[in-house]
Amino acid sequence: MAEISFDADRRGWVLSGESSTYALRLDEDDVPTHVFWGPKLTAAEVRELDTETRPWWDGFNDPDEGIGELAADGGTRYWTPALQVRFGDGTRALEWRYQDHEITGPHLEIRFADRHYPLRVSLHYRLRGDVVERWTELSADTDVEVVRADSATWALPVSDDYRLSHVTGRWAAETQLRRVSAPHGETVFASRRGITGHHANPWVMVDDGTATERHGEVYGVALAWSGSWRLTTTRASTGRLTVSGGFGQDGVTHRVGPGRPLRTPVMAGLYTRGGFGAASRAWHAYVREHVLPHPGELRPVLYNSWEATGFDVTEAGQRALAERAAALGVELFVMDDGWFGARTGDHAGLGDWHVNRERFPDGLKPLVATVHGLGMRFGIWVEPEMVNPDSDLYRAHPDRVLHHPHRRRSELRNQLVLNFARADVAAWAHEWLDRLVGEHGVDFLKWDMNRPFSEAGWPGDDDPDRLWTEHTDAVYALMDRLRADHPGLRIEACAGGGGRLDLGVLARADQVWTSDNTDTLDRLRIQHGFGQLYPARAMSAWVTDNPSFVTARSAPLRFRFHVAMAGVLGVGGDIVHWSDEDLAFAREMIALYRDIRPVVQLGALYRLRPPADDGVTALQYVHEDRVVVFAYRQAAHFNDPARPLRLDGLDPAHRYLDPDSGRTHSGAVLLAHGLPLGLPTGDFSSAVIRLQRKI
Structure with a gap:
C-alpha cells in the first residue's frame, strides 16, 4: 500500500510504494535534497542513510552536487539546472525558503518561497503504486521571467557505470530502441517541433549496464507532454547521474506573475528490480490503470x-x-x-x-x-x-x-x-x-x-x-x-x-x-x-x-x-x-x-525473443488464466533446426491446455524447456498459440 510519511526531526519525507521507496529532505539551507530511490525501505531504515551535507574539498567540485530535487540555477550550483528564473532587476539566483507541506493521501505538496523576491515554488509528488508522479507549480506577485522550468530532477544512486535506453526514429521508422553507455557530461533528448516528434520520445531508462530482460535494477522516467520537450541526463566524474525533464526548449521562456501561475506537466518515475521486462510491465500497468481514459475497456477491431x-x-x-x-x-x-x-x-x-x-x-x-x-x-x-x-x-x-x-x-x-x-x-x-x-x-x-x-x-x-x-x-x-x-x-x-x-x-x-x-x-x-x-x-x-x-x-x-x-x-x-x-x-x-x-x-507482456535481422522473434501475453504466444520467423538461413521457445510468467505448478491442438503442457516444462512452435518452414512464417491454465 502506498504511503507518505514526514520525519519532523530530520525534515524529510518518505514515499513508500508497493515495492520501492523514494525519500527526500531539506538541507541546512532549506534546499530540497534527494536522499534515496530504490528497493523498499522502512522510514526507520531511511533514517540510517547518511544524509549529512559534506564540506567542499576544493574550490571547483561540490561533493553534494547532483542531489537537488529540483536543481535550481544560482550561487555555486553548477549542475544542469531544472529551474532558471530572472527577476526584474536581473537577478538569476534562487534561494529556497521552506514554508510548509501538506500530505493528502498519496499526494505530497511542499511549498517554498524565495528568500527575497515574491516567487513561490511548490513541489508535488503523487504515488501510483511504485510510480512517483512529480510536477512543479510557480506563482509570483510581480512578473518573473522563467527561462527553464522542468518538472523534476531525478537523482540516481552512485554507480560504476550507467546505460541509457531510449528510442529514436523518423517518419515511418518510429520508436527504434537504442541502448548506449551514458556519456559523461550532458546528453539531451528533445523535441523543438511543437509536438512529441517521430525522432525521439520523452522517456529514458537507466541501468548499470548489466540489466537484462529478466534481471537487474532499472530506473525509468517519462514525461506527460505532447508539445516541445527536453530530457537531460547529466553524468559527473563523481559517479552520479541525474535526469531532468520538462516542457519547453532553449530560447523559449515563460512568464509568471499576478494571475499567471505556471504548472509543469507530470513527470513519472519508476524503479524496478526485475530487468527491462518487469519495468515495461510496470509501466504498462500504470498507463492502463492511471493514464488511459477507460482503463478496462477493450479497443474494437x-x-x-x-x-x-x-x-x-x-x-x-x-x-x-x-x-x-x-x-x-x-x-x-x-x-x-x-x-x-x-x-x-x-x-x-x-x-x-x-x-x-x-x-x-x-x-x-x-x-x-x-x-x-x-x-x-x-x-x-x-x-x-x-x-x-x-x-x-x-x-x-x-x-x-x-x-x-x-x-x-x-x-x-x-x-x-x-x-x-x-x-x-x-x-x-x-x-x-x-x-x-x-x-x-x-x-x-x-x-x-x-x-x-x-x-x-x-x-x-x-x-x-x-x-x-x-x-x-x-x-x-x-x-x-x-x-x-x-x-x-x-x-x-x-x-x-x-x-x-x-x-x-x-x-x-x-x-x-x-x-x-x-x-x-x-x-x-x-x-x-x-x-x-x-x-x-x-x-x-x-x-x-x-x-x-x-x-x-x-x-x-x-x-x-x-x-x-x-x-x-x-x-x-x-x-x-x-x-x-x-x-x-x-x-x-x-x-x-x-x-x-x-x-x-x-495482459502482461513478456518479450521472449526480440526482433533481430532474421530468425525467430516471439512475445507472450498473460492475463488471468490465459496465455497468448506470438512467434514470427522473419527469414530462414542454413536450415537452422527449430528449437523450443521458453515461456515466462507462468505458474510452474499448473498445466496449460492448447485448445487448438488438444495438448496439455506442464508450466514447469514450458518455463524450463520451452514450447515447440511448429512454425512452417521458410520465410515469413508465424503462429499464434493460445494456452489455458487448467484449474
Missing part, C-alpha cells in the same frame, strides 16, 4: 479507408467498404481524409470542415446510419490544428496561423499550423467538432497532426512564447471538453503516424496510430520499441495490402495479421478487391483476435 480510397472518397465507395468490413467482423468503421470542403488532394480544403455535398449529397447522416445499421461504430478523420493556404478559412483569417510579420510562412504538406493558443481559434475548433460529433452520431475521431511548428510567432501578443505551451494545453482542453460532452466518443491520436505519442496525449486518447509504416518486418521493430513503455492496449496496428507503400515489400496475409494482432487490430486494405479466400481468412483471423483480445490488451 477497426477498418480504416485511407489506403483503399485515398482522397477519392464517395458515399457509394464508403458504403461498399463498410458492408465488406462488417462481414469480416469489424466493429468500428473509420472514414479517413477526403470527406470535406474542396479536399481532393493534400493541397486544398484543410480547415473547411463542412461536408462535401458533391460526394455526400445528403450529408454524412445516411452513411453513418448505414454503418450503425451494420452493427459497427462510425469514426472519421480530422486534422483540427492545420489549414491549407488554399482554403476558405485561411483566406478569411490568415492571421490565425503561427507566423512572424516579416518572414515567409513555411509550408509542409501544403499546410500551416493554426495557433490554438488563441481563444478564437480554440472556440472555432470546438464549435465544428462538437457539431460534427453531436449531429452525426460520430463515435470515434482519428485526430491527426501532420506537421511540426515553424515561424512560431504571435504578432501583437505581449508574450508570444506562451503559444508553445498553450497550444498543447488548448488541444488537451478541447479533447477533454469533447469527451465530457460526448461520453461515448473515443479518440485515436496521430501525427503522421507516431509523432504524438506520450503520457500526456494518452490521458485523452484511447489509442495511438503507431506508424504510417505497416511493413511487417519494420513493424516488429517499431512495436518492440513502442512496448518498452506503452501498452498494447494503446498500439494501433493495421493489416494493409501488398506491397507496403513505404518499403515495397510483400508478406503473406497470415504474417500481416499475426503481427497486427499483437496490438489493437485494424484492417486498412482495399477489401472490396480481396479474393474470397483472403476474405475468409480475414474473418477467421478477426474472430481469433476477438477471442484473444482481453489477453493482448489487458
